[in-house]
Every structure is written in C-alpha cells, then in structure tokens.
Amino acid sequence: MEFLLQPLTLLTFFPLVGVLVLLFMKSEAKTAIRWVAMVTTLITFGISLWVLAQFKASNPDLQLEAKYPWINVAGWNIYYYLAVDGLSILLVLLTAFLTPISILSTWTAVEDRVKDFMIFFLLLEVGMMGVFLAQDLFMFYIFWEFTLVPMYFLIGLWGGPRRIYAAVKFFLYTMAGSILMLVAILFLGVKTGTFNVPDMLAALPGLYSSGMINPQTQMLLFVAFAAAFAIKVPMWPLHSWLPDAHVEAPTAGSVILAGVLLKMGTYGFLRFNIQLFPNATIEAAPWIALLATIGIIYGAAVSYAQSDVKKLVAYSSVSHLGFVMLGMFALNAEGVSGAILQMINHGLSTGALFLLIGMVYEQTHTREIKVYGGLWKVMPIFGTVMLISSLSSMGLPGLNGFVGEFTILLGAFGSKAIGSPWYAGISAIGVIMAAVYILYMFQKMFLGPAGEITKHHELKDLNWREILTVAPLLIFMFWIGLYPAPFFNLIAPAVEKLLSALPL
Template sequence: MMENILSILIFFPLVAAFVIFLFLRGGKTTMWATFIATIIELILTIPLMTSFDKTTAAMQFVEKADWIPALGVQYYVGVDGISILMIFLTTLLTAIAVLGSFTYIQKRQREFYLALLVLETGMVGVFLALDFFLFYIFWEAMLIPMYLIIGVWGGKRRIYAAVKFFLFTLAGSVLMMLAIIALFFKHGEITGVYTFDIMAITAQAVKYTAGFQTIIFLAFFLGFAIKVPMFPVHTWLPDAHVEAPTAGSVILAGVLLKMGTYGFLRFCLPITPAASISFMPFVAILSVIAIVYGALVAMVQSDVKKLVAYSSVSHMGFVTLGIYAINQAGIEGGILQMFNHGIITGALFLLIGAIYERTHTREISEYGGIAASVPMFATIFLIFTMGSIGLPGMGAFIGEFLVLVGAFEAFSDYAIIAASGVIFAAVYMLWMYQRVLYESLNKRWENLKDMNLREIIYIMPLLIIVFWVGIYPETFTSYMHESVRHLVEQVFSAGVAMK
C-alpha cells in the first residue's frame, strides 16, 4: 500500500465522488458518505506521516511514470518535509468542514459534497505533484469547485464574489503557465531534453541567466501572490470569505491560501535563486505592509467574518516575511505559521458559522452579552482568539517567533515594524471578542443555544493541535528541518555561483 500511498491520497476523494454520483441520490446519504470518505482520507495520512524519514531532504514515496512522452509529461508525485504538513492540514480541514456543514446546506446537498471531494483531490494533488503539467492541472482543478461553492451556496453577493475570485486566480494562473512553458523550452535548450519534471528543471537553476530568472520569478511571484493573497492583490479575499458558506471559508483560509506560499517555496526560491535573493527586500516590504495594513483594516470592520478575513492578510504577511528571510528559522517559522493559520483561522470561521446559524447575522454591533447564554462557545472562541493573537503556549506564538527571529537576521528594520502586527492583532481580536461576547446583552439572544455535541466534536481536534504545537512544536517542525536546510543551501549556493 505504501508504494502507491500518494496516488491513493490524490484520487480516493475523486473515486468517492464518482461512486456517490452514480449510486447515491439523497442529500443526507451523500452527506454522510462524503464525511466517511474524508475521514478515510485523513486516516490514510497517518501511515504517510509515521513512515516519513525525517533525516533526509529527498522526495519520498515517489511515483513516476510516463504520461505523454511526446510532450515530456510524466505522472510524477512525491512528498518532502515542506509538503507533508500541508497534506495533513488539507485532509484534516476537509473532514472537519464536511462535518461542520451538516446543518446549513439545504439546497443541492449532493452537488455541494461532490464539489468538496473534487476540491480535495485538487488540493492534495497540488502539494504532491512534481511535474509542472500535472501541477497545473491540479491547480486549475481546484478553481472550478471553489468557484461553484462560493457562487452556488454563498451569500447574497455570491456571484460577484465568485467571479472576482475566479478572475483574480485565473490571471495568476495564466502568468504561471507562461513561466512553466518558458522553463520547459529553456531546459530543453540547455540539456536537449524537453521535460516538465520540476526536480530536473530545478537542478538546472544555476544555468539560468539573471535576466531569465527575473522574468520567471516575477511571473511566478505574481501568480502565487494573488493566491496568498499579498498586498495589493488581496481584494478578492474579503469578498470571497464573506459570501462563501462556512465550509468554503474554512477550506479557502485553511488550505487554498497556502497554495501561494507553497509555490514560493517549491518554485520561486529553488528555480530562481538569484532573483529571489535580489527581490528579498521588495517582498519584505510588501509583507510588512500586509501585516500592518491587514491589521488596521481589520480593526474597522463591522462584519465579524470580514474582520477575520482581513486578519488573514496580516497573518499571511508573516508567512511571506519568514519565507523571504531565506534562512532556517524564517522558513521553518513560515511553514509552521502556514499550518497554524489553517488550524486557527479555520476554527474561527467554524465558530462564526455556528453562531451565524443561530442568529443569522454577522454584524458585530448586533451582538453583545451572549457569553452568559453560550458559555462553552465563549470559552472556545476565547481560546482561538488568543491563538490568533499568538499567546505563548499556543501554536501561532511559535510560528511568529521563528518568523521574527529569521526576519531580524535578514532585515532587522522590517522585522521591528512587523512585530507591531502582534500588538495590532491583540487590539482587533480582543475588541471584537469584547463586543460580541460581552458588554450589554442584546435581548434577542437571551435564549441562544450553546454548542452541541457535533460542534464540539469538530472543534476539538483543532483545539488539541493549537496547544500541541504551542507546547511541543518539535512534533511538527521535525518534518521540515532537513528539507528547509537543503532549500536554504540550494538557494544561496546557486545564487552565489551565478555571481
């Protein structure tokens, strides 16, 4: 089984969707079948993680076969210390998102759950693909189900949000495709072998001229920056989050945003090392702007979901800052913060969705004093609020600390400004929590029902992980040590060789 574990992980959700489509008609039976399928997918990641060799930076569980030999296209997949946590995050959040959607998806239930399963195949495929052609197919495959999830099951302005999401992401995809084609021909020109093999193309990075690297870097960077999203190409995110159903917001914030930062790690740094080093200050400036700007805009939001959406712009700024510090601490902090952000922000969107189901409003001004009616909700919401701030003992503290250590080593001036983001986060998150849960009681919410068993079940794994990462982060960082060390050496050795 371990010989084909990656293919099973990629295609099991798609097979499950096909079986459900053929044999199940009822919405509820589809709902439970989808949940069981996503739980099986999550369970399949356990042997992957327990069998993973943490002492090597090499790709593991590799599967490789010719697909379209005439075009140099292969079915080529593998996993390393950079991608393995993203696989676990994807399968975990997808299962939780399905369980969390049981009560609010009333129309076209069957189609909704089929879309989630197809989306999961695309997400897992992106993190495992080692052939550019295969990667691009999975990248585009994600776009369609998420567009449908927002556009069909979203809020009042769902069509506007879905189209904006689609157009922004498509624009980035076109630039990325042009960069891939250019690399395909450049590799053929250098070696005489035309291939989309990511590892082979990366191995030739030292032979790419500075001008060529700059063009490729900018094409990739803009494509991935839109996905993160970085300032100033972030404007699609708040609209998409506000209009998306809860499951869509959880997947969007928890996994899809990580596709952009993963692209920086897998493509920009190793394939264009000299350009990446040259653009370090530029990316650092954009990251710091995102940290501060996202926090300031979050402070003035009246919609609690939009507040959390803008907080994602700020938090992902820390991730890009750590990655482009291009050192061990910064990149490890960035990867860990990608994971932490998925857990914490995913949980916040689940909690906001749970209270929205009861009140049918997300306006902060319409809440107030509900903590007495929903003490369990208030306690868990407080924990994840503190987690978002980066309270010591919780996961985000470790991630942000590593990012800032790496940033101080690379560019101390920017790191000092970035550190202010922690203070801003405390301001907007605690102020939001105070206005929603405390102050004067809105009489409309006197009889609110607290969290039920299903809601407690789906939030508990995220709660455990937040403290697990905060108390013993080595469980998670141990996967990435060798891969990050190799990546940093790869970037600087290639960059210096070119000079």
C-alpha cells in the first residue's frame, strides 16, 4: 500500500480510477459521465497541489521519489521511478490544471460517445503525467509513446472533416521521431547497464571520458533524442503535422495538445538532451538556435497568412515554441528559466485561445476569419477575454507572455552557447510580427463591420460555465505577468544545477 500512497504515484495514476468507474457506466448517462471525469481530474489537480506543498523549492534535486525495482532480471535494471524537480514541477501543475478545464469545455461540445471521450482523456492525462514524472528511460518511453494513443483517438474520432488524415499523420510523425529515440535509449541502456536516469547520469561521464562513447556517437545519440523531441515541439522544419492536428482536433484536444503535449518535446530536450549529452548540447546549441529563430519568423509569417483562425493560432505555436527552444539552448540561467516559464505561458494563453475559438465554433461551426467581424458588439465578454488572451499570447507587458519572452531574449542575447546576439535580435522581430498577426486577427473578427456570421447568427455571449472555464487561465496570465517571482523561485535551483553540469 505504501507504493500506492506515494504522492507521485497517486498523481499519475489517479485518473485510472476514473477510467475504471467510467468503464462500468452506461454510455447514455452522459452528464454523470462528465461529472465523474470532472471530479477525477479535479481530485488529480488537488493531488498536484498536495505535491506542490511537499515540494521544496530550494532543493535542486529530484524529490518525492517513488522508486521500486520493476524489471530487474537479466541485467535490465528497470525501475518504477517517479520523481519531480524544479524542471518539471510547473509542467506537472500545468497538466493537472489544464485537464479539468478542458473537460469543462467539452460539456456541451462533445455529445457523441462521451464515455469513450472521457476515458481517452483521462488516459491521456495519465500519459502526460507519466512523461513529466518518469525518471527511468524505459518508463519514460512507455508514457511518451502511450500519450499518442488516446490523442490519436481524440483527433480521429471527435475531430473535424479531415480528422483521419490528421490523426494518422500525427501518429506517424510523432512515432517516427520516437523510434530513433528508442534506439538511442537502448544504446544508452546497453552501455550504462541501466535505464534509470540518475544512475545513467552518474555513469555517462566515465563513458565519455574513457572514449567508450566517442563524441560522434554522443552527437548521434543527441540527434536521435532530438528527433523525437523536435517533432513533438515542433521545431521548424518538422512542424507540418501540427496545423493539421490542431485544426482537426476537437477543442479540448487542441487545448491539451497545445498546452501540454507540445511541452513534452521541450521538456524532453531539457531533461534528457541537455543532461545526458552535455558536449553534444553545446556543439548543437547554435544550430538549434538557428532552427528556433527560423521557426519563430516562419511561424509568425505563416500565421499572418492564415484564413482559419485555429490554424493561425496553431502556427503561432510554432513561433512561440521557437522562443522556448531559443531560450533553452541559450544555456544560461535567464534563457532556461525563461524557456520553462514560457512553456507555461504558452500553455495558458494558447490554451485559452483554443478554448475561446472552440466556444464560438460551437455556435457557428466555422473558423474562417473573414466571415466574422464586429463580434465585440454582440459578445462583449467573449471579446474581452479574447483580447486579454491574445495580448498575453503576443507578449504585452504586464501579462505572462512578456515575462517569458523578455527573459528568453535576454538570455539568448548574452548566450555564450549560441555565440551570436543576432539570433536574439532577429527573434525580437518575431515578437513584433506576433503583434501584427494577433491584432490583425482581432481586428478582423471583433471590430469593424459585422460579418456574415455575426449578422445571420443569433450569437450568444459566454455563459457561466464558459466563463468559469477560462477564468482560471486569465488569473494565471495576470499573476505571472505581474508577479513571476514565485514561479522563478520554483525553477531556479534546478536550472542552476542543470547548467552547472555543462562544461561551458
């Protein structure tokens, strides 16, 4: 029982309790099903807060470890190993936080096969939690791959018209990356004799210095891991699955996809690439910065060209995550902590945007920007919320986006690893471009003369449930924008430890 009562075990696997309950419910009892899912995720969120309470911010190491030998035969050394540290605590909280919100957003949006939907959603939460908490590469890989399955069904079953294409594309793209990672994981496992990350970290320097793993191999391993993560992030030029997946996914799916799943990629870089392959990281940093910069500009430019608002937000994600990557591979305290914070920010603001788009889509069933116009007059509350989220996304001072992007740019500008301030400089243009496309979108949809839809539809403003859905997100946008210190405090020791291990 001690095993089950570990806070992290509970946190990861509690949604399964909900799944079990759901399995024995009649699929006609839709409201009851929604409530069960909601309560489950809320309890999970509660557990995450309990975890936060036990978390010691000043400790840079892994905490709240739940570690048991799992498959320990024939030299496998696979552990059941969950732990949290400064690098992951925020992402864990974000996951636990966004899931109930997403479920709330589906209250009226999903009417078809509700039971299946909720089951998949809860399974997805298990997977995501596992990815952020697992400290054993085998476990990590299982969770990492596992998240694909429920997401695949979420897109494929409840998505838009081209959902099958999108779902398969999503699945294959992501899997394509992770299989190379699998080979790399196995290679590391064979060389170090363990799959447990801390043990591996202890063993690797010896292997590197003794030449058992030569620099080329290290680079190859780095690339193999990076392939998996870069596709997930997605980094330019591996992003092409993202717009499809986002556009076709149901709202809740998009929220989770943008809010959490993409962060798995960046988290992977942070947790594994940088820690496991320090030399390769330093060598690769300029290249990744280059790709990140291209991504920033490209994402912003393409966003501007979109006529579908969801696609626009999707491409903006490419741009935003470019910032995250840039900050991370600045490999200094500012850059990395900014990157981590920006992950959260992106989750909050993009999540909010997708939620809002979903809400209006539910009424109009179109996402074409040009058919809207003058929404503000009809839906003032919606307009306000949308405005705040948009501004947050584009990085207006006082809101969360600004803090993240500013810190990142600061880090990138002075980064020794990247070696040139130009990347930061060019990326700054991305911020301006963000302002352009966001404001363009906002203006077209909310201001100006009433569009077709606005004219011909009886559009209702947000109801209480919908306000309740986005309100928590808004609170955090302001909180981080105005007083980010507690968040930085959570991150800082771990980041410092991470960076100190690098031979910079």
